[in-house]
Amino acid sequence: MPGIPDGSRVIPDYPAPGPKESAVNDAHQPRRTVLVTGATGYIGGRLVPRLLEAGYRVKVLVRSPQKIASVPWRDDVEVVKDNLADAAGLERALAGVDVLYYLVHSMASGSGFEAEERRMAGLVAGAARKAGTSRIVYLGGLHPPGIRLSTHMRSRESVGKVFLESGVDSIVFQAGVVIGSGSASFEMIRHLAETLPVMPAPSWVGNKIEPIAVRDVLHYLLGAAALTQSVNRAFDIGSREVLSYKAMMKEYALEAGLPRRLVLALPVPAPRLAGLWVALVTPIPWSMSLPLVESLQHDAVSREHDVDLLIPRPDGGLTGYRRAVALALGKERDGQVETTWANAGADADPLPSDPEWAGYRVYLDERKYHSGIPPEQVWRVIEGIGGKNGWYSLPLAWRVRGWLDKLSGGAGLLRGRRHPHRLAVGEAVDWWRVEKIERGKLLRLRAEMRAPGRAWLELSVEPDGGGTLYRQRAIFFPKGLSGRLYWLAVLPFHSLIFPAMSRNIARAAADLQAGDAASP
Structure with a gap:
């Protein structure tokens, strides 16, 4: 097909709803209150200002308020200092909240990780039910059905199920590789493409991936808060453009003005070895690169486009991969990167003040x-x-x-x-x-x-x-x-x-x- 890179295809468009079909709230509806968890993270930190711009009252639940002390929207939100393990604190935070955004997910993959993620989601769902919250919105991962998933992807799937079975209307968006400056997935593609003119790679670089621009992820998240009808299900979201991971690296190189990259797919999956290699040549540490690589072991392509029946597409349509890369690079050149994966979820003991150094x-x-x-x-x-x-x-x-x-x-x-x-x-x-x-x-x-x-x-x-x-x-x-x-x-x-x-x-x-x- 002319204009489509090797290893890619375009998914046929699903009919978009007309103005009368949209279930999205209008300007005459009362102002609603939302609570955002993960506001210090990559997606949450970008969603909050857009919710404010759309006229919502916004509360953010954070463990360390100082992490948002310098963000432009700090004085426009209500900050609740608490953590997701405190059920009573969650109920207090959810008082008067219409929509809860659950944008928290660890990249760990150790023993007990999945059970802990489910437990945390269960606490949140229970608190939302008791508080009378009308909707939970969760961002999970795009994955094929009926196969053995990686620990990371299996955990995201199980968290989504917890919410869908919670008794609170829940919308679970399932997205693939998110393309935007500061995204861990984007940084992985960028550094591999920029560092390696010739890249021997595991077989999974030939798998089909449906990327999505971060601006489109935010569009769907924002649209979920405005829905007036009862909805309790998962929705696949993506750009409707499917590429191999190899093609994404090649297309990135073209958009960034780099020489053509040669990616050699070897007939071995080798996720742990690939995770180590990614950790060495990209900014992504081993603890994060391994679950990222493991999540690429299978195709990640949307199976349905039912979201179009509820949330109209963005003005101008969904963002294609090359356009998303161009936007990400343009933001960096202009110094407009809002959030980055590296700034998410980092807490550690601060430096004790000088008088407290006694004993050290x-x-x-x-x-x-x-x-x-x-x-x-x-x-x-x-x-x-x-x-x-x-x-x-x-x-x-x-x-x-x-x-x-x-x-x-x-x-x-x-x-x-x-x-x-x-x-x-x-x-x-x-x-x-x-x-x-x-x-x-x-x-x-x-x-x-x-x-x-x-x-x-x-x-x-x-x-x-x-x-x-x-x-x-x-x-x-x-x-x-x-x-x-x-x-x-x-x-x-x-x-x-x-x-x-x-x-x-x-x-x-x-x-x-x-x-x-x-x-x-």
Whole structure:
């Protein structure tokens, strides 16, 4: 078929409803209240502002409110600090709620994972029933019937069944690979395509996948809240365009302006080996890459399009794969990435304040640097650190440490950052996570690299006469003897990296100041 890439086909369109057939609510209906779980995640963080724009009252249930302290919509929502394991807390959070969005799903695959996911879903469903919530909306995974699914996909299917059997009207959307900047699935495709001109791959790269643009996922989620009739069933959603995983990588390369990629499908499935390979060459850690790869072992194509009878398609129609890739890349170039997989579900103990360090064995590397550059210019460099901007000292040494971290199953340096110039609490910056930010003053990063202990990096500025005093300190709480030996092993690298980092940050700030002065 002309214009359709090798390994792909288009699903015939299902008749779309006319205006009178749509069950979607209109502007005369009373304003409804929704509760979003997973608001700090990739999909939830994008859905909340769209719900607000559509006129809903929005409550968000979060374990760590500080993770949404910097989002633009923070003051427009009601924040409930609680967790999904507290049935009484759930009932309180659901008081007065018409629609519950359940957008929480772990990427774990260990023993007991499925049972725990079902238990959590059961608690939520029970609380929704007691609170009189009229609808639950869940986003699950697209999968073929009657086959043995991976642990990850089986868990998503069972959570959907819990809601459908709960006695509360539930809509379970089943989507395949979500294409959008910051999506874990998209990042996997992107990094494989950009890193490997020739890729020997397992046999599953020939499986059929029906991708869907993140904007279309959000369209369906938003539409589910507006439905006025009783609905309790699952719906397949997708772009109606089916490609092989191999074709998706090739099409990504074309859209990104890369040379043609050669993908060689080998006659072995090898999900664990493929998961390890993905973890090494992409930002996705092993703990997430394995369930992602396992979910690709079978075709993921929609079997029905009944959703068209309830929710009209987006204006302009569903988004094709190449268009979705182009939109994702365009958002990044414009610095408009709203959410990213790397910022979802990350909670860890914060750095104890200095007086509480008594009783800990603590190692410090502290640096100061005076410059004649105004603090606001130095801060611009600090808040833009990491990702494509780098770490301002010995790039090779940082890359080597990043690859060592990847080899040990850590995050490495490939996660980058969501926005090139702005940071918020909870966001990933390479192998770090933003734990605290006092804009214009202090940035504290918590390490998520593999190490025998806990580590932080603090960067701060303060006025110093007509210039700036820049402070930098690396903090390490070792774990046992291995932690102490680790610190001794990295000390030589610190003596090279950290002094250069201080100087180069000041120089970069001077360059920014000179550039501002030269601008008309």
